[in-house]
Amino acid sequence: MPLAVTHILVPLLLVAIIRDIYLKKKNKNFPLHYVLIAGLGGILPDMDIALFWLLYFFNFTFEQVHKTILHSILIPAAFFLLFILFRKTKINFGNKKLKLSIIFLMLAIGIATHLILDLLFGEPYLILFPFSNIKASINLVRYLPSPLQGLAMPSLDAVLLVLWLVYLEWKHKISDFI
Numbered sequence: 001m002p003l004a005v006t007h008i009l010v011p012l013l014l015v016a017i018i019r020d021i022y023l024k025k026k027n028k029n030f031p032l033h034y035v036l037i038a039g040l041g042g043i044l045p046d047m048d049i050a051l052f053w054l055l056y057f058f059n060f061t062f063e064q065v066h067k068t069i070l071h072s073i074l075i076p077a078a079f080f081l082l083f084i085l086f087r088k089t090k091i092n093f094g095n096k097k098l099k100l101s102i103i104f105l106m107l108a109i110g111i112a113t114h115l116i117l118d119l120l121f122g123e124p125y126l127i128l129f130p131f132s133n134i135k136a137s138i139n140l141v142r143y144l145p146s147p148l149q150g151l152a153m154p155s156l157d158a159v160l161l162v163l164w165l166v167y168l169e170w171k172h173k174i175s176d177f178i
Helices: 006-024 032-057 076-085 099-121 146-172
Strands: 088-092 096-099
Touching: 006 032, 006 088, 006 099, 032 096, 032 099, 076 099, 088 099, 096 099, 099 146
Parallel strands: none
Antiparallel strands: 088 096
């Protein structure tokens, strides 16, 4: 199963690349706040782990809580619907005026990447919870030699973190701030 860093960095990298390559060429204003929101959306489905910490004391098992409602494809679909419904609404976020619809879109993208990563690298989970018991998973890690399987996800975290730092230096010259 992908670790937290992977779940955050994949949507961060994806949205940052779209922002810096595609949207800047079109002279579209797309604040970095949206990139951050997409990254936070990437970890949102695993908030059920925090919920498990509370429900444990009421005799819930980890399997009863994790990878249920927050891992359903209905969640990013709901955020995408909110994106459509709130097309014209702006909110103040610090000193920036952000579009509520774009915030919902970034959350949908972050959550969707989380579900795709879990589909590619994790154990089967209920993709249509609570409406169906259908579980899905490709779990590419199982095709690795067994000594490498435990190293796959920490290695992916490390590679993505290095890519993110290199990307930040290349596009945004973060060393100027050190």
